[in-house]
Amino acid sequence: MSVHIRGSFMNVNVRNKEHTTHGVLNNFRFMLKEQWNFEKKPVFVWLIRIFSELVVSLTAIYFPKAVLDSISRSISSSEFLFHIVILTVVLVIFRYLSFYSEQSIIIGAIRILNMRFYLGKDWKTLDMDYSIATSKEGKMKIEKGHSAINRNVYVNMASYYINLTEFLKSVLVLISFSTVILLLDPVVILILLITYLIDGVISVKVQKGKNSVKEERASVNRRLGYVLDDIGNSLMAKDIKIYKMMNWINENTDKYIKESNELEKRVLRKDTNQHLAEALLVFVRTGGAYFYLLWKMFHSNMTIGDFTLYFGAITGLGQWLSQIVTRIGNLTIANYLVDDYRNLIETKDHMNREKSSVNPNVKAACEIKFEDVSFQYEGTDRPILNHINLTIHKGEKLALVGNNGAGKTTLIKLACGLLPPKSGKIFFNGIDISEYNRDEYYKMISASFQNVCLLPMSIAMNVGYNNENSINREKLHKAVKLAGLEEKLLSLPYGMDTELVPSVTEGGINLSGGETQKLMLARAIFKEAPLIVMDEPTAALDPIAEQEMYLKYNELTKNRTAIYISHRLSSTKFCDRIILLDHGIIVESGTHDELMNLSGKYKELYDVQSQYYKGDAVEVEA
Template sequence: MNLFKRNKKDENTDEFHKEYGVISNCRYILGKFVKYRKSLILFIITGSIAAASMTYLWSFIGKLVIDMIEQQASSPDKDIKPLLYLTLITSAAELLFMWLNTVSSMKMSVGFTYVRLMIIKERIAKTLGMEYEALETPEMLDRLQKAKRATAGDWQGVQGMMTYMQVMGVQIISVTIAVAIMTTFNPWIILIIVVLSFAQFLFFDYIRKKDKKEMWDAMMPHWRKLEYMENVTTDFSYAKDIRLFGMQKYLAKKQIDVYDEELRHWIKSRQYWVYNTIFAHGISLLRQLIIIGWLVYSVVFNGLSIGNFTLYTASAAAFSNAINEILQALSALRERSAHTDDYRSFMDIPSADDKAQTIPIPPADKYTFEFKNVSFKYRGQEKYALKNVNLTLHAGEKLAVVGLNGAGKSTFIKLLLRLYDVTEGCILMNGTDIRKFDRKEYYELFAPAFQDVMVFAFPVAENVSMKEPFNTDKAEAEKMLRLAGLGDKLDKLEKGVDTELLKVLYDDGVDLSGGEKQKLALARALYKKSKIIVLDEPTAALDALAEFRLYQSFNELVGDRTAVYISHRLSSTRFCDRVAMFKDGEMVEIGTHDSLMEADGAYADMFRVQAQYYVEDKDIFDVPCQEVTSNG
């Protein structure tokens, strides 16, 4: 049995999972100590020596005291001063070791937690930097879930590795001292203790493997379900639907079902550990009988002194305990090492950008994008979401992308923004395939506003700038908010742009309505001042007339920048240069509003159906016609 490697037969076939091994993971943890808190190494050494010394201190003193008492009993001159001096010195040593152990333990506890938090910070940074597409797959979500569990607690995963490395240090010193003592009595006792302890460990390791396979590994998808159910039942954004549709009992039943599944696994897990406890007690009893019997025999027949009997009895017990602790700590290290493997495997997943040799985006005043025979389908799907799209977005152009829900509009935008890479064909920017550019640098070209507006528990100004407070221009943020139509709302807020949003972190936090959130998204797009603005149905919460008027004013604010407007409503098409019409994943029409109306195709049909919603303002239909593009 290899104590430093796991059985690969028990592992899944995840292409990104790696076996680093206990030794490699210990070096990894030590590297984190050096990186984040070097003093931990000193405290581990000091604490280990102090803890091991405390274990044997009174064993030695007990022997010396008994020998001194026997000597005094047979001597005509009684003098207890040596005994008092020995007691005082031992007490002082005990206090010193206790102080060193206590201080070291406190420093290690705080230090281990700090290092774990820094490792969590690394994991969060990795997650935030991963490709958008990767985080949508169940396989990647499972890898992320495992990495999160590896950093979830004091005794699990990476911090468990830290703790058991220190435990190993204490027990190795304890074993060294015990072996030195026990070899002066009988080396066979050492061998017997080691054999029995190893048998106990083998059974413990068998139970651990069974428990990991049938509890922890089997429960990984379940914990993702449990996390989802807990989020749904506690997330305020679900609260209205849950109450108005009377979903309380239904959701409670689903959550109980999830807990019942977990309970069944926990019951089986506890049964395994009951078996381990029974076996461990049996081995411990047998070991004690052998040790005590041998020592009693040595006292009666071999003249072993009472002092040495006391020393060897205590040392044998400490040695047995140390051997058990080492083997179980090693097993625990292997288990925590498995969790650390999960964490490191996640952290070492290469991104597409890591593999590619990217080039910097050449400085330019204008950017033109060309879709050349672009097709795309989502992972695991047979049907194409977009098929054979050919389109050129000219610098400074206003393009409307329209179509019914599910036509492929948002997929088109995700490809333009490079949230996904194309399945077939290519997208060129000023003649260069966008996959050759650094993804983060490419993102800087765009200022998007999406339909699902995410509001963060930050002040209003930071929700506009999407940057740290010291990088936020509050005056500019307020200006953009007023231009986006939130001036009246700001005037009602006592703290203005310093008002905290959401009540998650602050009791006086403010919640925005759906329409207000979408205006906030528009303000973000204006604040960023990127060369290309993308509006992916950000006004869906507004009525048709309000949407048209907002688009019209927003179009004036955009100026000569490139803008793409996406909607299944057509309020944006009249002031755009072109309109692209998408249907069932294909671009079926492209041209100006007038030319598409004259063609009397899908766009004209859709426009006539929606025209009734704009009759309150006949001027809408008198806006100078430019070109409109529909994309779904």
């Protein structure tokens, strides 16, 4: 497996805004539907929470008034005690219900987060078109979608549910407290409402400002994450030690941490200004309301019980309004996170995902035709493939050769339907591949790429990619044997059922580089698809294993069309035709003998390689 240190981070364009807002109501509908489809019970728990908090809050401000009124009316001690007990029981029951429902909502949110949003994000990242997932826009969406769910439950996308319930609860309590105060005087309500409205506007503005920093944050986090997480993995540890890459890592870590700190400081400045404005408003608001209440007590016939009730309502109203302001702020953040998540999971694929009238033929060998195909990677200034015209006939074994970076892997990615051509068309059995349903098209492809993907399951499952019981064992043995892995399996106590990836599986084993490559080959053989594509399948094999593979090549590609990439030109002899790519152009095409007789670039490359085998290698200066 080749792992590259990506040195081009500095060029990341952070101004690339791919953010779509769905609107508050639209997101509300989305989140409600997600919750409802997943589990209905929490929605009723929200209602319990809202109602019980309303009862608790009203009882709490009514309690002192009831006590004071009872004293001033000189009621009997048994009646007094009865009132107190009733109120206390109501308080205890509803406080318990409120606490229970709050915990359920938090746990529910965590479950939703883990089981639905998290998996949804992972699934989408793997399912979306390869060309989108590897594009700049796609990577930005994935990073932001990841951040939306990957943080603490109180500040991630699932916090939407907690904040929504708390917001609705606060609004309801606020309405009842307002009614109490309205009975006293509408002026008090007006003072409180105006100041809190200003507060709310400031809070939303601050959250919007913070959200605008997110694009830059995602970009820095992606780079920082790469340095801190990806490089920290054991696969890279060997290269890092041997090539003294620590300096590069340290320098870049410092740089990204500094960038990250600058962004956090900007966010902090916005927060500080918001808190300052809030403090001033609190002073104006509470001072004004209390002054008015005192004035009223001395100039009207307000009882001490009423005074306590209004006093409690005003204090409570302030708290609930402040709760609403906080929840609006939090909901604004959560709403942006819902947008980020939806922008990811609602990404539309470019390839055909609809049911197609074109049926794949997964049995017979296929013909692939490139008609004037050009391709260029996003962000690069030169075409990687340039007006390719090529027909690979049914059952033909084609070798693709050329220098590093010539465009060989890119060409097979296009043939596999992983990348779309920039211009021109590719036909599979005479049908434009864009007309196939994408996943149906993949059924016709077997591939072994340079980067491998092993899953923590048995060798049989890794080869057969299916439920273990339904894998055809006979077919499996044949594939494993053809790939040259039989001997290794015989040496393992559990043979095919040996688990891989020991870091995750109990008693799992590691395969060597060459064995892993054989496993990938076995997987490609097992699939028996009409087109088999192999990107340097012998690069990690020892000479004997390589020789064996060449001898078996015709058998393992029997009844299929095959494309084979190799730098070892001797290996291309057994192919029907060789294509030599140079800077994205087909410069030579023919059998090994034809190309040797042509005395062109192929012969030049072949001669250079064969010198070492013949023993007349160029002399090396001492």
